[in-house]
Amino acid sequence: MTLECKICGISxxxxxxxxxxxxxxxxxxxxxxxxxxxxxxxxxxxLKSLIDIKKKKSKFVAVLVKPDNDILEKIKHLNFDYYQIxxxxxxxxxxxxxxxxxxxxxxxxxxxKLDIKKYNDFxxxxxxxxxxxxxxxxxxxxxxxxxxxxxxxxKRMIAGNLKTQDILKFKNxxxxxxxxxxxxxxxxxxSISKIDKFLIEINKI
Numbered sequence: 310m311t312l313e314c315k316i317c318g319i320s321x322x323x324x325x326x327x328x329x330x331x332x333x334x335x336x337x338x339x340x341x342x343x344x345x346x347x348x349x350x351x352x353x354x355x356l357k358s359l360i361d362i363k364k365k366k367s368k369f370v371a372v373l374v375k376p377d378n379d380i381l382e383k384i385k386h387l388n389f390d391y392y393q394i395x396x397x398x399x400x401x402x403x404x405x406x407x408x409x410x411x412x413x414x415x416x417x418x419x420x421x422k423l424d425i426k427k428y429n430d431f432x433x434x435x436x437x438x439x440x441x442x443x444x445x446x447x448x449x450x451x452x453x454x455x456x457x458x459x460x461x462x463x464k465r466m467i468a469g470n471l472k473t474q475d476i477l478k479f480k481n482x483x484x485x486x487x488x489x490x491x492x493x494x495x496x497x498x499x500s501i502s503k504i505d506k507f508l509i510e511i512n513k514i
Contacts, residue, residue: 312476312480312485312486312511313488314485315336315337315339317339317372317489318339318341318357318489320340320350323361324504327404327504329364330365333509337485339371340370342475343376344372348382353380353384356413360388363491367412368390368391369391370414371393375396377445378447379454381409384395391412393415394413394416395399395418401462402434403433407434414436414438414439418443419443420451422455425501431442433484438465439468440456440465440468442468450470467479467485468488470491473510494498
């Protein structure tokens with residue numbers, strides 16, 4: 310069985326079609342929905358047309374930073390399978406899940422061991438727990454060794470400035486690999502060649 314993966318920060322239809330049509334498409338494709346500070350942010354009208362497409366084997370993920378009711382109402386009928394939520398407390402995530410009926414990826418931003426322990430509070434209403442850096446749009450990493458004692462009895466995703474060469478570190482770790490900045494060129498645009506290499510390499514594992 311190959312590692313599962315997510316390619317995040319898609320904002321271009323050519324790149325999206327390449328990913329969806331790839332012979333080894335990722336399990337998840339992420340879109341930055343409400344965080345304009347990110348260069349990968351997709352304005353709502355563009356987003357509607359961008360993801361109005363047959364997803365084939367991939368699931369679409371709305372990446373949301375402390376979403377308010379306005380943005381949640383605007384996207385509730387869009388072609389998303391998961392909401393990936395940052396900066397909400399457990400009760401807020403629970404309410405979003407109940408109201409909109411989406412599967413939830415709760416993002417835990419990690420700086421130290423105390424941050425990691427927060428995942429327990431979100432397990433009852435999260436299909437996946439994502440461990441990410443506190444860098445958000447800056448594509449920062451964090452010390453992945455902090456996760457060594459995390460149990461594997463729930464579905465886990467890992468991010469934090471991962472690159473194709475990092476894949477082997479997670480060969481037997483049972484994590485979904487979440488990559489964004491590591492698949493971009495020097496101009497900050499997604500690179501078809503880097504995406505192709507990443508998907509081929511991850512399929513080998």
